[in-house]
Amino acid sequence: MSDTPIEKMNFETAMAELEKVLNQLERGDVALDESIALFERGAALKARCETKLKEAEEKVAAITLDGEGNPTGTKPVEGL
Incomplete structure (x- = not known):
């Protein structure tokens, strides 16, 4: 697992680590305590991916198009 705090991960990093966690859980060869810790980390990684x-989606939705379908600029998205 990565030493990077989950809240600092980009989408790709969080998704890759989530896949590793899921693979470990699916194998079923980890102790119960470790499985619980992996499940908790997986839940946090899933939440990070959803946030990103x-x-x-908000950034894409903020892009405006002209009559010919060309981007004319972006509208600022609150909080980003």
């Missing part, structure tokens, strides 16, 4: 996806 929502941020990306």
